[in-house]
Amino acid sequence: MAQDQNYILEMCNITKKFPGVLALDDVTLRVRPGTVHSLMGENGAGKSTMMKCLFGIYQEDGGEIFVNGKKENFSSAKHALETGVSMIHQELSIVPERSVMENIWLGREPGKKLGPVQFVDHKKMFKDTETLLKNLEMEFSPNDRMGSLSISHQQACEIAKAVSCDASIVVMDEPTSSLTETEVNHLFKIINSLRDKGVAIIYISHKMSEIFQISDDVSVMRDGKLIATKKASELDEDKLIKLMVGRDMTNRFPPVDSIPAEVCLSAKNYTSDVERSFKDISLDLRKGEILGLGGLVGAQRTEFVESIFGLRKIKTGTLSINGKEIRIKSPEDAINAGIGLITEDRRGSGIFPLLSIIDNTSIPSLKGCRKKVGFLDHKKIFNTATGINKKLRTKTPTFHTPIQNLSGGNQQKVIVSRWLMTLPEILIMDEPTRGIDVGAKYEIYTIMSELVNAGKAIIMVSSEMPELIGMSHRVAVLCNGNLTGVLEKNDINSENIMRLATQFE
Secondary structure (H helix, E strand, O other): OOOOOOOOEEEEEEEEEEOOEEEEEEEEEEEOOOOEEEEEOOOOOOHHHHHHHHOOOOOOOEEEEEEOOEEEOOOOHHHHHHOOEEEEOOOOOOOOOOEHHHHHOOOOOOEEEEOOEEEEOHHHHHHHHHHHHHHOOOOOOOOOEHHHOOHHHHHHHHHHHHHHOOOOEEEEEOOOOOOOHHHHHHHHHHHHHHHHOOOEEEEEOOOHHHHHHHOOEEEEEEOOEEEEEEEHHHOOHHHHHHHHHOOOOOOOOOOOOOOOOOEEEEEEEEEEOOOOOOOOEEEEEEOOOEEEEEOOOOOOHHHHHHHHOOOOOEEEEEEEEOOEEEOOOOHHHHHHOOEEEEOOOHHHHHOOOOOEHHHHHHHHHHHHOEOOOOOEOHHHHHHHHHHHHHHOOOOOOOOOOEHHHOOHHHHHHHHHHHHHHOOOOEEEEEOOOOOOOHHHHHHHHHHHHHHHHOOOEEEEEOOOHHHHHHHOOEEEEEEOOEEEEEEOHHHOOHHHHHHHHOOOO
16 A cells, blocks of 8 residues: 555554444544644544554454654554654553652663673763753653642643653643643644644644634544544634534533522631642532532642542631531541532543553442441442443443543542432532533533532532633632632622733743
């Protein structure tokens, strides 16, 4: 098969099967050098699977891969890197107890010989890392322990690692999921620099604004098939969404018709026991209400809601549920009080990677799934867990599949299912739709609407302005650990939220 020299990468007729599912169905993708080629599609469409075939993590069952016109058969990620293909994964793959420089050069450490023995050249590794971070304008030390960095800085290290490979093709799978707006702009600066050098960027993101800001070409996948490849200039948001989901989505948010009733949770004068965290926050949540929690990165929103769930200690403050003061010292206390928490970091604190979908869904509900003699009622566990996941349209070969085999969005659906199974009166959702496509977002929004219509209450931490505006009855805004205001429905708009979010900046 003659290859077109206008393309740096050609993935021709790629097929990939997993037990019970055809993940890639005869997909052909062609990428031009010196361009940003965005790959779009709903969760489970096959985007990440396609890129893992390119990167040697998966072996394709059919088809051919050509890089610079030469046929390649990548047997491993190391083989792909040596051929000039690098990848920033959707889920961070770090070694938390090792340094930044050790993470960046893992498996590629510079060496030096002393006689017949080869040693790692730590001095050169430090200097190379220092130069790399300086060129990328990243302000942390090569010696910093990776696990001590924020999620956004860990993500930045993954980007530095990909750039350090001097690759001709760089795959970026949701690279901005944990980055601030400033960091996103910095990433785009790096991408433009790579593009100017002739590097091809394959960019996967669910953020529409990013796609139109950075892309030259856009390919759309759906259900394991390539639907279309078009110039970014030929598309707008509505056309792109229609290609992704196969239908028009004129309404991004379902109607939230519930009328908030009496207060069900009240935090008074909540102050963290950690310096420079949240302080003196007083906030009420009502039954039948979605209370949005807005603010910029570093506003201490996550720290505040985790303290309500018993994950963080407070120095002062009281918490009342349905008018009764309660002390929550642990997540178990919170669950027993009818509170659930969907954490911000899906991989780090949300899932049990090696356990099945059933196990991940049912873990906090096992006390209520016992027979009279004390044994677990596995039939009840299976029926309840599968029923909830089916309602959220979790895409999986079977419900016994390890959750790590699912796409990021489908993992998130399992986590939502987990807390729905506990029948919580209060559900805290920290960035509930991060890394999730528009179709799956609507399904989660619908579940949220159904919950509050049934009298449940939700605290929704979100960095997405349209989400805060479209789903909240009220929006409370934090800035540098301070509660700067609470906006009622008629006052919720991007200008008011940003004004409060920057009040102490």
